[in-house]
Every structure is written in structure tokens, then in C-alpha cells.
């Protein structure tokens with residue numbers, strides 16, 4: 001491992017562990033790191049107290065099945081993303097300022113793991129039931145299938161130590177695109193949709209408020225990954241040919257199929273106002289968004305079927321302010337009962 005002098009011909013994916021921050025080659029990655037630091041939150045700020053009442057007395061068996069499947073996915077989702085970040089991304093993105101962002105992302109993924117750990121501990125008080133939820137990646141087929149999709153793509157480049165050839169770089173890009181567009185951008189976005197659907201029925205306020213912050217973090221992770229892709233495309237345009245586009249489309253198609261079979265399980269009890277077809281359409285809508293973020297043409301032409309997710313797009317922008325308000329609400333709750341003041 002040695003530092004290489006930066007030359008005008010250096011590329012982001014050139015093998016190595018660059019150390020030089022000045023002159024800074026990719027200031028935009030440093031700015032993304034700083035923006036992420038400004039958005040710091042903690043799990044302790046999330047108030048789950050109303051959620052437990054909702055789960056016990058306001059939800060049907062079908063709703064509870066939905067939430068059990070959802071938290072079982074959350075039990076391992078962010079750990080898988082963290083592992084890929086450490087094993088496959090940090091190694092190959094050769095810029096110290098970009099690695100600062102990835103370090104921050106790793107912290108945020110740990111925060112998400114902590115959030116979902118706390119969620120499962122709160123929602124599933126029975127230890128045997130709880131252990132089952134944590135084992136879901138092995139035991140519940142609809143979750144196992146999503147896990148296998150992730151592991152296949154982690155394994156696809158795990159033996160790659162250095163991106164020496166064009167083919168290596170394409171393999172790396174596919175892994176990066178998979179984790180941003182399919183895992184963060186489809187699996188997690190579908191999960192958020194279930195949460196916001198429940199919020200639209202006035203349910204699980206604690207989960208929804210924590211999800212606002214996770215949603216914002218994930219949007220930042222995707223924006224960074226897509227910026228890495230854009231940078232590589234500018235530096236090495238010949239990596240992006242029709243074959244690459246077709247591989248990305250196929251990967252999105254696989255991810256949509258995986259998430260749709262999960263939806264069939266999640267919604268198997270019959271949840272009013274939410275169908276497998278709606279969810280599939282939402283996934284196609286998200287996939288089109290990801291293709292646009294990758295500067296590739298849309299494939300599905302699907303409209304967002306979920307009004308409650310339109311609201312979320314606006315909230316993402318106002319989250320910073322909302323956060324202040326919700327922190328304040330937690331502060332006053334002891335004196336002014338929530339129900340009385342609204």
C-alpha cells in the first residue's frame with residue numbers, strides 16, 4: 001500500500017489508497033460528507049410509546065402480519081449493506097474525500113441497525129418470537145430470496161482485490177449500482193412505503209418518525225453512489241455501453257421480482273388499500289427514477305400509485321425543520337398530553 005501522486009490522468013477507480021486531500025480532486029464528495037454530518041440524529045430521540053398501543057389494539061391480524069414481515073426484513077437489511085460497504089466499496093473508490101463519505105455512511109448504517117434492533121425489541125416482547133424474526137433471512141422464504149439476491153451481488157466481486165481491467169471495473173460498477181439502485185433504492189423504498197401507508201392510517205408514529213431520518217440517510221447514500229457512477233462515466237465513458245445498460249435493466253427486473261414476491265407474503269392477510277399490483281407499480285416507478293439517476297432511459301413509464309409517498313418527497317426536503325419540531329414535541333409531552341393539544 002503506497003500513496004501515488006495525483007496526476008491529471010488519475011481515475012477514481014484506479015487501484016490504490018490515495019492519501020492526498022490537497023489539492024482535492026473531488027470536492028463534491030467532501031461536501032456530501034459535510035452535508036451528512038449536519039443531519040445527525042440518534043435512536044434515543046425516537047418515541048415508540050404510542051406504537052405498542054397501536055400494535056395491541058388498533059391493528060388487525062393482517063396488519064400485524066405485515067409489520068412482522070417488515071421488521072423481520074429490517075432485522076438484517078442494513079447489516080448486509082454495511083458488509084458490502086466494507087468489503088467491496090471502500091476498497092475500490094480511490095479518493096480519501098470519497099472514503100470520508102463512506103465512513104460516515106458506515107456509521108449511519110450502524111445507526112439504522114440500532115434503530116431496527118430497538119424496534120424489534122420493542123415490537124416483539126416475547127424472546128422466542130423475537131429470535132425467529134432475527135432468523136428470518138434463513139427461515140422465511142420471501143426474505144431469504146431477497147437475501148440471496150444481495151449475497152449474489154456481494155459475492156460477485158468479493159475476490160477482486162484490484163480493479164485492473166475494464167471487466168473488473170464493470171463488475172465493480174454493477175455491484176455499486178445494485179446496492180444503491182436495487183437494495184437501498186427498491187428494497188428499502190418499498191419497506192418505507194409500508195411504513196408510510198400505516199402512517200396514512202394514523203398508525204405507528206414512532207416507526208414513521210424514525211423512518212423519516214432513515215429515508216433521508218438512504219437518499220444521501222444513493223445520491224453519493226450515483227455521483228460516483230457519474231464521475232466514473234465522465235472519466236471512463238467506454239465502460240458504459242449497451243451491455244452495461246441491459247445488465248442494469250436485468251438487475252432491476254430481478255430486484256422487482258424479488259420484492260414483489262415479498263409483497264405477496266407481506267400482504268397475504270389482505271390489507272385494505274394496498275395490493276401486490278400497487279406495490280409492483282410503485283417498484284416500477286422507483287426503478288424508472290433510479291434509471292434517470294443513472295443517466296439511463298426510463299423503462300417502465302409507471303406512475304407513482306401511492307399518494308402518501310408523494311407527501312414523503314416533500315417531507316424529505318423539510319425534514320431538517322420537522323426534526324426540530326418533533327424534538328420539541330418530545331420535550332413538552334410530559335406536561336401537555338399529545339391528544340389534548342391536537
Ligand SMILES: [Fe+2]
Pocket residue numbers: 078081108109112218
Ligand atoms: Fe441504511
Ligand SMILES: [Fe+2]
Pocket residue numbers: 081109184217218221
Ligand atoms: Fe444506506
